[in-house]
Amino acid sequence: MITRRSLLHTTLSTAALGVTPALFAAPPKRKFKLKFAPHFGQFVAHAGESLVDQLKFMADEGFTVVEDNGMMERSTATQETIARTLQQLGMSLGVFVVAVGGNENKLFTTGHEDNRRNFAKACEAAVAVAKRVNARWMTVVPGVFERKLPIGIQTANTIDVLRAGVEIFERENLVMVLEPLADSPDLFLRTADQAYAICRAVNSPACKILFDMYHLQQNQGSIVASIDQTWSEIGYFQIGDVPGRLWPGTGEINYGNVFKHISTKMRESGRDFIFGMEHGPWQPNKQNERACIDSYAAINAAL
Structure with missing residues (x-):
């Protein structure tokens, strides 16, 4: 069986013979209709620890996007290797986290004069x-919340800080996506409507919502209705079932219906999104890794 890993090896070998590498190209096993994006570490049992080999495995399985929350913490050499491999495989990168450093939990809500800078x-x-x-x-x-301040003041402070960011991102045609989280009740941003109001106030194409269905199912529910209500400000989706934060079909969210609804809205609006697979399996296990991939293949077949 020809895989992208063997193809890359063949490409190097045949180049010296003057043979066109494209003649040996084999299509991936499937082509996903949506841009599902695995993350590094998700398929270690199949691909091993090498980031390059993990990308090759993802490409073999038909994925065209990968996301990496910790990209900013990687060395420049590793970032360049990832970028080069993505280009070779015809893949792209989804989100990575803006690493603020220091006391980042208090950067947005307090109104401190250094926050914007x-x-x-x-x-x-x-x-x-x-x-x-x-x-x-x-x-x-x-x-997190600044409990000494009213929620309206914290919201205004957060908007001010975000505006300092969009001034930078707009120049480069880049987008920050604000993620409501369910990890702790102390977190400031928790629901899609709250993120929607903040994005409307920031009023920039460089500030949108990261609609993570795992977190929002816990904090608010009504996923389909919330997608409709906040659609204009959504820039990116992430996935995870509840409870357990595993792949679709392991919990209570009817992801088949959710994705049908999103796909319909995408066709009607002409918009496109990446869908980050920010969930387990959390330990190397071929059976679970294959179950994860198969769950997306089933969603893809039903669209």
Whole structure:
């Protein structure tokens, strides 16, 4: 069986003979109708620890996008290797997290005079990484509540800080996506409607919602209705079933219906999205990794 890994080896071997490598090209096993994006570490049992081999395995399975929350923490050499491999495989990068550093949990809501400057500095660093790895989307999490301040004041402070970021991202045609989270009740941003209001106030194409269905199912539910209500400000989706944060079909969310609804809206609006697979399996296990891939193949077949 010809895989992309063997194809890359064949390409190098045949180049010396003057044979056109494209003649040996084999299509992936499937072509997903939506841009499902695995993350590094998700298929280690099949591909091993090498990031390059993991990308080759993802490409063999028909995935065209990968996401990597920790991209900014990787060395420049590793970032360049990832970018080069993505280009060779015809893949692209989804979100990575804007690494603020320091006391980032208090960066947005407090109104401290240094907050805008510190966030802008982090965004400048993120732009450099985005250019290196040819990425467009970056996750931003607006930290925790400042319990000494009213919620309206915290919201205004957060909007001010985000505006410092969009001034940088707009120039580069990059987008930060704000992610409501369910990890702790202390977090400031928790629902899609709250993120929607903030994005409308920031009023920039460089500030949109990361609609993570795993977190929002826990914090608010009504996923389909919420997608409709906040559609104009959604820039990116992420996936995970509840409970367990595993692949679709392992929990309570009817992802088949959710994806049919999103696909219909995409056709009607002409919009396109990446769907980050930010979920387990969390340990190397071939059976679970294959079950994860098969769950997306089943969704794909039903669309």
